[in-house]
Each structure stands twice: as structure tokens, then as C-alpha cells.
Amino acid sequence: MDFKLITTDPSGARAGVITTDHGAIETPIFMPVGTVGSVKAVTQEQLRSDINAQIILGNTYHLYLRPGMDVLRKAGGLHRFNGWERPILTDSGGYQVFSLAANRKIKEEGVVFQSHIDGSRHLFTPENVMDIQRNIGADIIMAFDECPPYPSEYAYAKKSMELTHRWLDRCIRRLAETDPVYGHAQTLFPIVQGSTYKDLRRASAEAIASRNCAGNAIGGLSVGEPENEMYEMCGIVTEILPAEKPRYLMGVGTPWNILNNIELGIDMFDCVMPTRNGRNGMLFTWDGVVNIKNKKWADDFSPIDAQTPCFASQNYTRAYLRHLFVAGEFLALTLASIHNLAFYLDLVKTARKEILAGTYGEWKRRMVPQLQTRL
Amino acid sequence: MDFKLITTDPSGARAGVITTDHGAIETPIFMPVGTVGSVKAVTQEQLRSDINAQIILGNTYHLYLRPGMDVLRKAGGLHRFNGWERPILTDSGGYQVFSLAANRKIKEEGVVFQSHIDGSRHLFTPENVMDIQRNIGADIIMAFDECPPYPSEYAYAKKSMELTHRWLDRCIRRLAETDPVYGHAQTLFPIVQGSTYKDLRRASAEAIASRNCAGNAIGGLSVGEPENEMYEMCGIVTEILPAEKPRYLMGVGTPWNILNNIELGIDMFDCVMPTRNGRNGMLFTWDGVVNIKNKKWADDFSPIDAQTPCFASQNYTRAYLRHLFVAGEFLALTLASIHNLAFYLDLVKTARKEILAGTYGEWKRRMVPQLQTRL
Numbered sequence: 001m002d003f004k005l006i007t008t009d010p011s012g013a014r015a016g017v018i019t020t021d022h023g024a025i026e027t028p029i030f031m032p033v034g035t036v037g038s039v040k041a042v043t044q045e046q047l048r049s050d051i052n053a054q055i056i057l058g059n060t061y062h063l064y065l066r067p068g069m070d071v072l073r074k075a076g077g078l079h080r081f082n083g084w085e086r087p088i089l090t091d092s093g094g095y096q097v098f099s100l101a102a103n104r105k106i107k108e109e110g111v112v113f114q115s116h117i118d119g120s121r122h123l124f125t126p127e128n129v130m131d132i133q134r135n136i137g138a139d140i141i142m143a144f145d146e147c148p149p150y151p152s153e154y155a156y157a158k159k160s161m162e163l164t165h166r167w168l169d170r171c172i173r174r175l176a177e178t179d180p181v182y183g184h185a186q187t188l189f190p191i192v193q194g195s196t197y198k199d200l201r202r203a204s205a206e207a208i209a210s211r212n213c214a215g216n217a218i219g220g221l222s223v224g225e226p227e228n229e230m231y232e233m234c235g236i237v238t239e240i241l242p243a244e245k246p247r248y249l250m251g252v253g254t255p256w257n258i259l260n261n262i263e264l265g266i267d268m269f270d271c272v273m274p275t276r277n278g279r280n281g282m283l284f285t286w287d288g289v290v291n292i293k294n295k296k297w298a299d300d301f302s303p304i305d306a307q308t309p310c311f312a313s314q315n316y317t318r319a320y321l322r323h324l325f326v327a328g329e330f331l332a333l334t335l336a337s338i339h340n341l342a343f344y345l346d347l348v349k350t351a352r353k354e355i356l357a358g359t360y361g362e363w364k365r366r367m368v369p370q371l372q373t374r375l
Numbered sequence: 376m377d378f379k380l381i382t383t384d385p386s387g388a389r390a391g392v393i394t395t396d397h398g399a400i401e402t403p404i405f406m407p408v409g410t411v412g413s414v415k416a417v418t419q420e421q422l423r424s425d426i427n428a429q430i431i432l433g434n435t436y437h438l439y440l441r442p443g444m445d446v447l448r449k450a451g452g453l454h455r456f457n458g459w460e461r462p463i464l465t466d467s468g469g470y471q472v473f474s475l476a477a478n479r480k481i482k483e484e485g486v487v488f489q490s491h492i493d494g495s496r497h498l499f500t501p502e503n504v505m506d507i508q509r510n511i512g513a514d515i516i517m518a519f520d521e522c523p524p525y526p527s528e529y530a531y532a533k534k535s536m537e538l539t540h541r542w543l544d545r546c547i548r549r550l551a552e553t554d555p556v557y558g559h560a561q562t563l564f565p566i567v568q569g570s571t572y573k574d575l576r577r578a579s580a581e582a583i584a585s586r587n588c589a590g591n592a593i594g595g596l597s598v599g600e601p602e603n604e605m606y607e608m609c610g611i612v613t614e615i616l617p618a619e620k621p622r623y624l625m626g627v628g629t630p631w632n633i634l635n636n637i638e639l640g641i642d643m644f645d646c647v648m649p650t651r652n653g654r655n656g657m658l659f660t661w662d663g664v665v666n667i668k669n670k671k672w673a674d675d676f677s678p679i680d681a682q683t684p685c686f687a688s689q690n691y692t693r694a695y696l697r698h699l700f701v702a703g704e705f706l707a708l709t710l711a712s713i714h715n716l717a718f719y720l721d722l723v724k725t726a727r728k729e730i731l732a733g734t735y736g737e738w739k740r741r742m743v744p745q746l747q748t749r750l
Contacts, residue, residue, distance in 0.1 A: 067701075316458060
């Protein structure tokens with residue numbers, strides 16, 4: 001993997017290009033979440049041509065449980081399995097083990113947990129999570145970390161962070177001892193933790209930076225803390241993480257969260273919000289947020305969003321999409337998901353243009369209140 | 376509407392072209408069912424380009440309840456509302472009133488029923504069902520009929536058939552008194568009834584033929600009767616219905632039902648089977664029927680169906696589709712629906728080629744057992 005930082009705007013926002021063996025990614029970028037090997041309710045063709053996704057996510061925890069390593073290995077990896085030939089990033093399973101699995105027990109060795117599907121017992125260690133991600137075959141893979149809840153006591157947050165750092169060294173070692181399974185390169189991103197404690201975030205950012213990996217991530221944010229704390233932590237960390245490496249803020253967020261964090265020097269984002277909220281009828285547009293189930297859209301025959309360059313957004317009306325939601329039609333989920341993802345991709349693409357023009361800060365200050373408007 | 380019968384194969388199978396103000400339909404044709412204004416889990420672009428649907432159905436009963444006439448009228452009709460610019464056919468609501476609505480009461484005037492959604496009371500008459508279909512704006516509209524259940528007593532079937540004939544005359548009168556709402560022509564198809572009684576089917580076919588409408592339909596079949604009875608009734612009716620008009624067998628059926636009925640002189644079909652069964656993991660292919668949830672497909676990395684000319688069928692594997700079903704992913708519903716519909720459209724397209732070549736009978740005898748194979 002290669003990262004070329006093209007420019008840093010006066011505001012601090014960055015534009016760059018990540019190159020992987022499965023193609024290039026223009027940053028800042030938003031990565032749709034394809035939990036179990038599919039971005040929910042969206043086909044891979046729609047991701048390519050309607051949404052213009054450059055990279056998607058897979059979740060190690062989910063893929064490990066279903067379809068399982070045997071099938072993914074036989075398929076030739078996730079790219080071949082789901083037919084997505086552009087870059088893929090997998091998380092490490094850390095977050096899901098803590099948010100989904102039952103009866104988890106954290107030890108120095110790793111985490112013992114029960115599957116949320118059938119209650120079966122499993123062990124995730126830094127080593128086997130690297131092996132699993134080798135078998136999935138993503139271009140960018142994540143270190144195994146503990147993601148402490150919000151709020152966390154200082155003592156727990158510190159202990160957890162230190163465990164995450166020790167696990168990181170085991171991940172790095174394991175990767176050094178093993179080769180990619182499918183020929184293409186796989187790049188590890190370590191994860192900064194430290195909850196909402198400034199000194200821990202600083203310490204973690206320094207520890208992570210010292211490992212000199214090709215890219216770095218910030219985890220443990222957008223887990224319930226106030227937005228201001230998220231921005232404060234992110235700002236502290238991006239001051240320390242090396243400028244010449246891409247920075248990935250995990251699990252964030254709303255359109256305005258993304259624009260504010262881009263200004264803090266973040267290059268990569270992922271979030272289930274455009275798809276999950278879309279499936280509940282919440283649409284993000286350039287003019288603000290739409291609850292499409294609202295009666296007011298029943299006879300609004302204007303496009304879902306004329307400004308988002310996407311066939312679905314421009315060629316289906318708000319009245320039609322509302323009708324599909326009210327009638328409980330599957331197509332509602334698909335159209336809302338496509339629109340929201342296309343909007344998110346257009347948001348970061350437009351942000352990139354403003355960065356390249358050196359006008360990001362002013363543009364962002366104008367956009368944030370507009371994006372937050374309730375229509 | 377115009378129908379040109381191009382050829383009748385030695386077997387009795389027919390190839391033709393129906394021309395409507397929204398374009399041409401090559402017969403024999405299968406029409407995907409878009410109940411509430413969307414073919415479930417499929418976008419209009421997928422219908423056009425992946426599935427090659429030439430005409431889709433809308434259900435008057437469903438569209439009348441949701442989104443309702445006010446919205447459809449303001450939208451400019453169903454074509455503008457759902458963005459489907461090719462031909463549309465609407466049923467008359469008769470079948471749904473009898474299969475879905477609660478507390479229905481049949482009178483000479485029409486049917487009083489309660490909505491299955493909110494229990495509200497409504498009255499369908501031949502006259503207002505014509506008005507409703509005017510407002511929906513389909514190219515082909517259906518007469519309001521009573522669809523008796525299977526089995527029905529002879530006396531009931533006869534009484535019901537006679538009511539359907541009287542209602543037909545009221546439909547014809549109402550249409551003569553009213554104009555299309557959106558400028559394009561709307562063509563009425565009356566419906567032959569008569570349950571599984573040969574003399575009633577003959578009498579009904581003669582009564583329907585005598586009205587000299589531009590196309591004719593056969594209803595009340597595929598409602599639980601043995602397949603042989605369906606074919607027998609269909610054969611009796613098609614001997615009487617005029618050859619120069621298209622014949623539509625409503626609600627049928629499996630791929631082999633379609634091939635057998637084409638041989639009996641049927642030109643048009645619709646059925647929820649490819650979408651509904653698809654959503655349950657039942658796939659129709661040129662080699663037979665696949666239960667894609669079956670464990671045996673878990674590591675079968677061959678295409679869903681290499682023979683069906685459809686991107687989804689050829690570019691996603693059986694293993695991947697099975698995984699999506701097992702994991703409960705929405706994409707499973709979409710891919711299975713697209714594949715099954717593309718297969719049904721390919722089936723009738725291939726049938727048409729065989730008819731034009733004069734080889735339909737032999738081809739059909741070879742195909743039917745193959746299509747019925749359980750893979």
C-alpha cells in the first residue's frame with residue numbers, strides 16, 4: 001500500500017491517494033460497511049456505478065462466523081467470494097466481540113466469547129485474528145484491539161489501552177511471520193485507544209506512531225460520548241500521528257461529523273449510519289436531513305435529492321420512496337441505502353475538491369449547518 | 376393496443392407482438408408482478424437492463440389502498456409515479472378482494488370489503504374499478520370479476536360466472552363513457568371464469584368472445600386445482616377465444632406450467648412465483664430447481680445460473696447467494712428475485728424462438744422434465 005499526501009488545506013484538511021493492489025482510493029474517503037460480505041440491500045454493481053464506492057468494509061467477526069474460514073479460503077478470499085474487485089478493509093473483530101458477542105472474557109491471551117448466532121464458543125487472539133484476516137484477504141487489515149465502552153473509568157481505560165498496545169506488537173509479529181494467502185499485499189493499521197482521556201489518547205497516539213505502520217486508525221470514539229469530546233480526542237491524536245500516513249477514524253459518523261473530522265486531518269471514515277438510518281427512512285441530502293416517512297412527502301414529486309449525482313437519487317421521487325416505506329416494500333431499503341451512500345461518497349468527493357482548491361475551511365463552515373437542517 | 380399474430384407453431388404455440396402507447400411486447404411474455412408499484416426487492420433499472428422485462432403488473436386493490444388515488448392522480452399515473460416507462464397491466468382488484476380483504480360481501484352492485492391494512496370499509500363496483508384503473512393509467516386493464524375458490528359447487532360457480540359476465544358489460548359501458556386520464560390508450564381485457572366445469576368454461580369463453588374486446592383473459596385457474604384440470608380448462612377456453620386476439624392466463628405459474636400453456640395457445644402470463652419463491656431461496660434454472668439454502672451449495676463457486684443471460688445470474692456464485700440467505704442479508708432477496716425473473720423472461724424468449732422456428736412441441740417435451748429436476 002502506498003499513500004501520497006497531495007495537499008494540506010490551510011484549515012488542516014488533507015487530500016491524498018492510497019494505492020493498493022486492488023486499485024486507488026482518493027482521500028478523504030467514506031467506506032460503505034459490508035458487514036457479512038454485502039453492503040445491506042445494495043448490489044455490488046450499484047456500489048460501483050450508482051454509488052461510486054472506492055473501497056468497502058468487511059467485518060472479521062461476522063465473516064469468521066459466516067460463511068466461515070473454510071468457505072472463504074476455498075472461494076479465494078472475500079474479493080472473489082462477493083465479486084468486489086476494488087479495495088476492501090476488514091476490521092479486527094475487536095469492536096464486535098465487545099458489542100455483539102455474549103459472555104466474553106478478556107485475558108492477556110485474547111478474548112473468549114460466544115457467538116451471537118448459535119452460542120458456540122470461540123477465542124480471538126491477536127495471532128488468530130491476523131490469520132483470519134489473511135484468509136479473508138482484505139487490502140487493509142486492522143490490529144486486534146479492545147474497544148472500551150463510554151464512559152470508562154480512567155484506570156480501566158489505561159489498562160485496556162496498554163493491553164491494546166501489547167496486542168498490537170503480537171499482531172505485527174504474526175504478520176511478519178506469515179504471507180498473504182492470495183498474492184496481493186495486506187497492510188496493517190494499528191488503532192489508537194484511550195477513551196476520552198487526553199493524556200491516554202496522547203500516550204496511545206505516540207505508542208501507535210512509534211510502530212511506524214503504513215497507516216493508522218483511531219478507535220473507541222463515536223461510542224456514545226458527546227460530539228465535542230470526539231473532536232477534542234481526534235484533534236489531540238492527529239497532532240501526533242505522522243502526517244505522511246493515512247489516518248482512519250473508525251465508525252464515524254454523521255455528514256457533519258465527517259466534515260469536522262476531515263478538518264482535523266482525518267482521511268478515512270466508515271459508518272453504518274447511511275445504510276442503517278436509510279433503512280429506517282432517514283435520508284441525508286445536501287439540503288439537510290429528511291424523514292421520508294413523514295406525511296409531508298406524500299405528494300412531493302421532486303427527486304429524492306437532485307444534487308446527489310446518482311440515478312436513484314435523481315430519478316425516483318420523494319413521494320414514491322415514502323410510499324414504498326409506508327407499504328413496507330423492500331425497494332424502500334434499497335433506494336434509501338443507495339441514495340445515502342451516494343450522498344456520503346459525493347460529500348467526501350466534494351470535500352476533496354474544496355481541499356485541493358484551498359477553500360475547505362470556509363466551505364465546511366457553510367455546509368455544516370445546512371447538512372444539519374431538518375427538512 | 377394492437378396485436379399482430381406472427382405465427383402459430385404446429386404444436387399450437389403462438390408468437391406475436393402487442394403494441395401499446397408505451398411500447399411493444401413480444402409474445403409469449405411473462406409479466407413480473409409489481410403489486411404496490413414496485414416489483415419486490417428489484418429496482419426499475421434492474422427490471423429494464425438485467426431482467427429485460429417488457430411489461431409489469433400493478434395490483435388495483437393494493438394501489439387503491441396505498442398510495443391511493445389522490446397521490447397517483449397527482450403523480451400523473453403509475454408510470455410517472457414509479458418511473459417505469461414501458462407497458463403496465465393492472466388487474467381489477469377482484470382476485471385480491473376475495474383473497475386478502477376481510478368481511479367481504481358480494482352483491483349485484485359490487486363488493487363491500489374491509490382493507491387488510493386498517494380495516495376501513497370500501498366498495499368496489501365494475502364502474503369504480505374502471506375509474507380507479509383510469510387513474511392508475513395502465514395500458515391494459517382488467518374487467519372486474521369474481522374469482523370463485525377451488526373447489527366450488529357447480530351452482531355457485533355458475534352463479535358467480537354469470538355475475539362476472541353482467542359486471543363485464545358494466546365495465547365496458549363505463550369505459551365507453553370515460554376517457555383515459557393521461558392521454559395514452561387503455562385496453563380492457565375481459566376474464567373467462569367457470570371454475571373447473573367444462574360446460575361453464577365453454578359458456579364463459581363464448582360469452583367473453585362475443586364482447587369482441589381487443590384481448591381476453593382466463594381467470595380462476597392456478598387456485599389449488601390439479602395441474603391437469605388447469606390444462607384441460609385452458610385448452611377448452613383457447614379453442615373458443617378468437618385466435619387474432621392475445622390470450623392472458625392469469626396467475627400462472629411454474630416454468631413448466633408456462634411452457635405447457637403456451638402450447639395451448641396462451642400468449643401472456645403473470646405470477647408471483649419467481650419473486651415470492653425466490654425470496655424463500657427457490658431458484659428456477661435451465662437445469663432445474665435449486666433450493667439455494669441447501670448445505671450442498673455452501674462451497675459451490677459456480678455461477679447461480681450460467682445459462683440465463685443476466686449479470687446477477689452469471690456473476691454471483693451459488694455459494695455466495697447461499698451465504699446471503701443463511702446470514703439473512705437483504706441482498707439475497709434481490710439477487711434471487713433478479714435471477715428468477717431473468718430466467719422467466721429468458722424462458723418465454725427462448726420459447727418464442729422455438730415457435731418462430733416451428734420446433735416448439737419437440738423442444739417443450741425435452742424441456743419440461745429438465746426444468747422440473749430437483750438439483
